[in-house]
Amino acid sequence: MNWIFGNNINTDLITPGRYNITTDAKELSKIAFIEHRPEFAKTVKKGDFIIAGNNFGCGSSRETAVTALKACGIKAVIAKSFARIFYRNCIDQGLLSILAPTDNINENDKLKIDIEKQLVLNITKKKEIKAVIPPLMIKLYESSGIIPYLKKNGLGSLKKLFEI
Amino acid sequence: MGQTIAEKIFSQHVGKKVFAGEFIIAKLDLVMAHDTTCAWAIDPFYEIAKKVWDKKKIFIPFDHAFPAPNVQMAKLQAKIRKFANEQGIPITTDGVCHQIMSERFINPGNLILGADSHSPTGGGLGALTIGVGSTDATIAMATGTCWFRVPQTIRINVNGKLKKGVFSKDVILMIAKKFGPEGGNYRVLEYGGETVRNFSVPARLTLTNMSAEMGAKAAIIEPDVQTEKYLKENQRPYIFDKKLLWSDSDAVYEKVMNFDVSDLTPQIAEPPDIDRVKTVQEVEKKKIKVDQVFIGSCTNCRIEDLDVVYKMFQKNDLNPNVRTIITPASKLVFLQALAKGYIEFFTKKNAIILTPGCGPCLGRHGGVLYDNEVCVSTSNRNFTGRMGSPRALIYLASPATAAASAITGYITDPRKYL
Numbered sequence: 001m002n003w004i005f006g007n008n009i010n011t012d013l014i015t016p017g018r019y020n021i022t023t024d025a026k027e028l029s030k031i032a033f034i035e036h037r038p039e040f041a042k043t044v045k046k047g048d049f050i051i052a053g054n055n056f057g058c059g060s061s062r063e064t065a066v067t068a069l070k071a072c073g074i075k076a077v078i079a080k081s082f083a084r085i086f087y088r089n090c091i092d093q094g095l096l097s098i099l100a101p102t103d104n105i106n107e108n109d110k111l112k113i114d115i116e117k118q119l120v121l122n123i124t125k126k127k128e129i130k131a132v133i134p135p136l137m138i139k140l141y142e143s144s145g146i147i148p149y150l151k152k153n154g155l156g157s158l159k160k161l162f163e164i
Numbered sequence: 165m166g167q168t169i170a171e172k173i174f175s176q177h178v179g180k181k182v183f184a185g186e187f188i189i190a191k192l193d194l195v196m197a198h199d200t201t202c203a204w205a206i207d208p209f210y211e212i213a214k215k216v217w218d219k220k221k222i223f224i225p226f227d228h229a230f231p232a233p234n235v236q237m238a239k240l241q242a243k244i245r246k247f248a249n250e251q252g253i254p255i256t257t258d259g260v261c262h263q264i265m266s267e268r269f270i271n272p273g274n275l276i277l278g279a280d281s282h283s284p285t286g287g288g289l290g291a292l293t294i295g296v297g298s299t300d301a302t303i304a305m306a307t308g309t310c311w312f313r314v315p316q317t318i319r320i321n322v323n324g325k326l327k328k329g330v331f332s333k334d335v336i337l338m339i340a341k342k343f344g345p346e347g348g349n350y351r352v353l354e355y356g357g358e359t360v361r362n363f364s365v366p367a368r369l370t371l372t373n374m375s376a377e378m379g380a381k382a383a384i385i386e387p388d389v390q391t392e393k394y395l396k397e398n399q400r401p402y403i404f405d406k407k408l409l410w411s412d413s414d415a416v417y418e419k420v421m422n423f424d425v426s427d428l429t430p431q432i433a434e435p436p437d438i439d440r441v442k443t444v445q446e447v448e449k450k451k452i453k454v455d456q457v458f459i460g461s462c463t464n465c466r467i468e469d470l471d472v473v474y475k476m477f478q479k480n481d482l483n484p485n486v487r488t489i490i491t492p493a494s495k496l497v498f499l500q501a502l503a504k505g506y507i508e509f510f511t512k513k514n515a516i517i518l519t520p521g522c523g524p525c526l527g528r529h530g531g532v533l534y535d536n537e538v539c540v541s542t543s544n545r546n547f548t549g550r551m552g553s554p555r556a557l558i559y560l561a562s563p564a565t566a567a568a569s570a571i572t573g574y575i576t577d578p579r580k581y582l
Contacts, residue, residue, distance in 0.1 A: 008345050008437065012547045016554075017526040021229075021236040023203050023243070035554045055346040058379060059547060060526075061281040063204055063297035083379055084350050085281060085295055092299035146299060147208045155212060155307055162187050162311065 002107050003040060005052040010059035011086065015068050017060075028064050029071035046073030051105045053079065056097075057086025066093045076113055078102055078120060078131070091137050094145035100131035115141075136161060166412030168317040169386055170352040173292045173409075177275045184316045184416070192221070193274040195304040198261050199226040201279035203240040204298035205305065206247045213306035219252045222305055223269065225261040227521045233529035259494030259520035262286060262462040265293075266369060267398050267496055272387035273409050277304045282462050282544065283382075284353075284375045288368035289394070290387030290409055292352075295376060315350055315381045316418035319411075321357035324426035329579035331472075332367040333464055333542070333562035335359065336374040337431035339423065341441035349379030351418065354411065359425055360385060365394035366466040373463045374544050377438040386410045430577055432540075433560040436548040444565050444577045452559075453485075454538050457570040458531060458551075459563050460491030460523040461543035467500040469542070469563040474506050476567040476581050477513055483573035488515040489531045491523035515570075527551040533558075540569040 019031040033040040050056075050069065056079040057065060066089040069077065076096035090097035096113065100120050105111070110123040113131075115138055120129040139161060143149035150157060167175065167183065175181050177190040197205050202224055209216075216222055224244065232238035248255050258264055261278065262285035270276060272290035276283070279301035286293030296310070304310050322335060353375045360368065368385050375383030385391075387404040395402040430444040459465060459473055470492070482488050490510055492498040498520050501507050507517060516531075518524075524531030525543040533539055533556035541551070546558040561569075564578035571581055 010547050012545070012550050016549050017528050018532075018549075018552070020200070021234070021240060021528070023207065023240070035549050055349065055379065058345050059281060059545065061201065061279060061283075061295050061297050063201070063299060066297070067204075081346065081349070083346070084381055085297055088300060089297035092297065146303065147211050150212045150303070158303070158307065158309070158311070159189060162189070 001045065002049045002051045002105060002109060002111065003044070004107055005050065005056070007053035008055045008058055009052055011057055011062050011065040012059055014057070014065040015062060020062055020064050025067050025071040028068040032068040032072050041072065044072045044074070047075045048073065049075055049111055050077040051102045052077065053102065054081045056082050058083035061085045063089045063093070066090055066095055070095050078105070091140055092146045094141045094143060096133065096137065096141055098131045098133055100129050166414035166416070168352070168354060168411040168415040168417065169290070169384055169409055170292055170317050170354070170382065171314060171415070173273055173275055174312065174314050176273065182314050184314050186314045187311065188314060189309050189311050190275055192277050192304055192308055192310060194221050194223060194269055194276045195301060196223045196225070196261055196265060196276070197279040197298065197301045198224070199228050199230060199241055199244060201298045201301060202244045205279065205302040206243060208299060208302045209305060212302070216251050216253070216305045217308035221308065222253050223256065223265065224248055224253055225256045225264055227260050228526060229528040230257055230519070230521055237528070259492070259497070260462045260522055262373065263466070263493040263497070267494060271395070271400060272391060272402065272404065277301065277310050282373055282376045284380055285369050285373040285462055287372040287382050287384040288365055290385060290391055292382050292384060294382050315352050317352040317354050318348065319354050319356065319417045319420040321420065321422045322355065322359040322425055323357045323422070324359055324424045326359065326425055326428065329430060329564055329582050330428050331562045331564060332363055332370045334428055334431040335425055336371045337433055337441045337560065338425070338428060340374060340378055340433070340438045343378040344439040345377060345379060345437060347378050348375060350381055353378065353380045353383040355383065355385050361388060361390070364390055364468065366468045370463055377544055430562060430565050430579065432565060432575065433546055435546045435557045435559065438546065444561065444575065447575050448577050452538060452575045454540050454569045454573055454575060456487045456489065456531060456533060456537060456539040457566045458489050458524055458539055458541040458543065459566050460489065460493070460518070461525045462493060463544045464542035464563050465491055465493040465497065467497050470497070470501050470506055472564050473567045474509065476564065476571065476578065477510070480571040480581060482513050482515060482570050484514070485573050486570050487531065488570040489518060489524060490515050491518040492520045494520050524551055540566045540575060542566050
């Protein structure tokens with residue numbers, strides 16, 4: 001299923017300050033959009049997508065916004081644009097945040113991501129949507145994030161990430 | 165080819181000339197993570213390192229909710245205390261991180277990483293201070309470096325003499341209206357022009373602070389005599405050098421914007437977005453009843469702000485239906501206010517003085533709002549649910565507008581109460 005959101009969805013809406021006081025990913029998954037869309041955390045399923053307009057993830061730098069969505073099983077956030085800290089946090093945590101036009105994606109459209117071809121495939125509507133997924137994001141998505149990557153390859157491997 | 169000040173600072177931290185668009189790994193002068201963002205950095209830190217790269221270059225303030233208002237916050241702070249002890253890093257509890265860093269650490273030309281979105285604040289001192297999440301702070305604490313894409317710069321020139329009752333907060337709200345919450349995304353916002361040159365560093369910090377609300381990666385003001393003055397007052401003598409830290413005349417900007425503020429009047433941002441900015445005069449007509457006034461946060465609670473509020477409250481009593489909360493931005497500001505007699509005065513006027521820190525800005529303690537309550541706040545965020553109930557309404561304005569509203573009990577133009 002696709003969870004459709006509008007423009008300027010800020011991180012206070014994703015993980016509100018009053019609830020955002022735990023380091024536990026499972027706990028964080030329960031507070032995702034707790035006030036903005038209370039049914040989200042209760043019914044979200046592994047493999048669901050978030051579809052949004054412009055400037056998704058603006059506001060606070062809290063990385064729990066990404067941790068919570070990842071812990072909810074969100075496959076990817078697809079938006080017209082992302083706020084910069086949220087986007088960096090997605091790269092670091094290996095959560096796909098995909099730049100693509102999202103106006104014609106509906107709640108029940110079946111989506112697939114073709115990372116190699118940089119496409120969002122709308123199976124239901126039989127449409128291919130051009131997307132942007134930068135090489136750094138792909139590499140860290142495949143490594144499940146920058147911390148597992150550095151743990152495996154050593155701190156010296158940070159430079160290698162930019163030789164893609 | 166000429167460089168912007170941001171490109172110059174990045175170049176100085178990479179060891180070669182770099183320009184907008186390049187991916188770099190740069191050396192950092194300081195890394196900051198506070199009583200929430202640091203908590204999320206600790207487990208990942210021990211996954212990749214044992215010791216921090218330089219304990220003298222890591223700054224851990226407890227400011228977002230200190231002293232801890234509940235068990236969960238106490239747990240996060242205990243976790244950070246343990247980490248800080250293991251690493252030999254002192255914890256600071258003297259006020260809002262960005263204010264403390266400006267008072268004590270930030271020097272022009274520095275490259276600083278902060279695990280907090282309002283990190284651009286420090287750019288008011290001519291440094292590049294960039295906000296990130298906890299994972300980037302983790303890697304920075306372990307390596308002393310961070311990866312960046314050198315951003316484009318938008319130059320914002322502000323000219324004209326401000327009228328009485330109009331402050332840097334009004335200027336930045338007017339600019340935010342033009343930019344919207346995404347207008348500065350990924351960019352450095354570089355402020356100049358005669359109005360900015362005439363601003364003291366504390367007034368400049370309000371401009372750079374609010375730049376985060378437009379999505380900016382950093383905000384910066386080239387250092388000058390005002391910077392020298394501020395640094396001297398804060399025991400860091402400095403002489404500015406235009407060649408080293410001013411943008412070259414042939415630097416490439418993505419865009420140059422010019423604003424004339426001669427006729428600007430007090431501005432206010434209506435909830436829940438930063439660009440819903442109107443004149444206070446216009447909003448005053450709606451007779452919006454105010455339940456709480458918050459004078460505080462990294463945006464606006466320096467001694468210069470309290471000077472304005474003090475003068476206004478001297479001539480007028482506070483409306484008993486309004487909870488007026490004043491949170492000095494730092495221990496230094498608190499002590500300055502104490503020395504000037506403000507703390508006793510505000511207390512006798514029935515204002516509520518809170519410990520230096522973020523205060524009620526993020527809705528975690530010390531002034532949480534209930535359904536349908538209205539708050540006039542000098543902070544930087546009026547998001548739904550930011551200060552408590554998602555049905556509360558937050559209006560952002562200058563300390564003068566906040567003080568005027570505390571006097572009347574309605575959102576009020578400050579000019580007749582100055």
